Amino acid sequence: MKHLFLALCAAFAPLPSLADTASALDDLILPGFDKFEAATAKLSAASQESCLPADVDAPYHAAFDAWMQVADLHMGPSETRALSIAFWPDARGFTPKSLSAMIADKDPVISDPEAFMDVSIAARGFYALDMLLNDTRFSDYAQEDYTCGLVRAIAFDLHQQAAVLQSEWRESFAKTLTRAGGSGNATYLSADEATRALFTQIVSGLEFTADTRLGSPLGTFERPRPKRAEAWRSGRSLRNSLLAVQAAYELAQVLANQPLPETSLAMDKVHEAASHIQDPSFQDISDLQARLRVEVLQQAVRDVKEAIETEVGKPLGIAPGFNSQDGD
Template identity: 55%
Template structure:
């Protein structure tokens, strides 16, 4: 079957903020985060509808890629509802191979849970979400299922379950958690004791996203020079690995631009350099990183991702009084 090509770690920060406006948080929500969750829910609905009509991989592929594109815009937010809610939408990295095992067991047993959408929410996260679909639709071990087969039903159920998850995240972000962020410092808000903490939380997500892209989305398949690991590339089966890198970087840039109310010329230039580096990659699934020249191009892209992170730290972090320091995930 032809693959269709179209894509929280530690972070060193000390956060000493200089009384920024809470309007920055509202802008980040209104201009980037909430519209992105709405797009994801809409595209997940379209995928579920497509799968309900025809659950074969070739019929679902376009809607799948559209939903995955929409997810990447918010995939690296891991606060509030997304702290746990994102895990079953996108279970990756999967270093133990849990997803193929979970799918294979469901199919071998023809587990009736695939016929019960409500019950499917209780299955292992390895058998839910975008990466379960990626495996089911694009891996040779699974993708040759016939119409009306158990595998076809399973694909439709996973897509429908994904749509439910997308709407749950959208509702939680647009309602309770958006209110929590925007009421930071108010009486009764125990999540964010000051407006600074809310802004700090969003800013940290931007940088952790870029760190995850450099170290994991690129770092995992690159491995080492002597031992590259191309089979660890994110969504390699559907040829999305490079696309996910670029979309995640663009999402981080978009959120940074929404958070800041001043020009970011260095950040914009860094994103442009990243896009140029990405355009030089010849294998969208990073399967050619065993070749020294291809690996070099991946290294240049990785450096460009880190360059974007550095530009954001300089143009936003420095302006807000945020300087490099200890690991922000330590909670100190």
């Protein structure tokens, strides 16, 4: 009866209004890009003082935390810029290859911030820093070494990218969303279309967390792939997954502008499942019990997605089971 009641409520609930889209921007998305810009500014400044891993570690994590609040928004300016901030997954190992080549050649591009923007995306962003600061092939460097300059260049470049994203969202794309259906807006022809676009970001982000952030290191039962976990060198694999799910949940709450009891219950199960995981980098995943714990978390994330599809998607006229990758 409870599920029937919720389904009936969802069926007759009005579509979220343009105000909900505006609230999503004002309460979460734009402040998220503000925090990302501020955190990368601190990261860049810290690296200029000392580029050594121990000194850059805390601002690196703070900036990465800020990024995860907006990381799964692949729309507007973020659609093209996100990849140079977070080039992952990298199954072919382009990042270590690119970094190794730059270090071996002592590529002078690190002294030219504008030219550095043309460096391979595999040698830019958080995952390049993750490797330089934590992989023993790279992290044993001194202040006067080339690698130190490379860390500083990447950190500075991250801040530059964050500042551009902040500006483009605030000055341009936010207006595209909130003025959906207005004269000259060819991107979103109605307010509902803009709201549905944000809903798609929520669903696709949860799919990415379940299928890639958690699914990649799981691999197969016969062949787990712990080294494919996200940012495992800095122990962020679990942390990133939880931050991404929390960001999706918060966006769903604001977008729906009504209580989401089933989604809240599913979120509780996500945190419960995560509390049992012993290695936050998923490097113990070859152990059967450790693998099972990650699989339980993966299912809990999928349950959050299903709950959001029911409680937020149905009022939007989007049927449960919607796959953001299908173009349905």
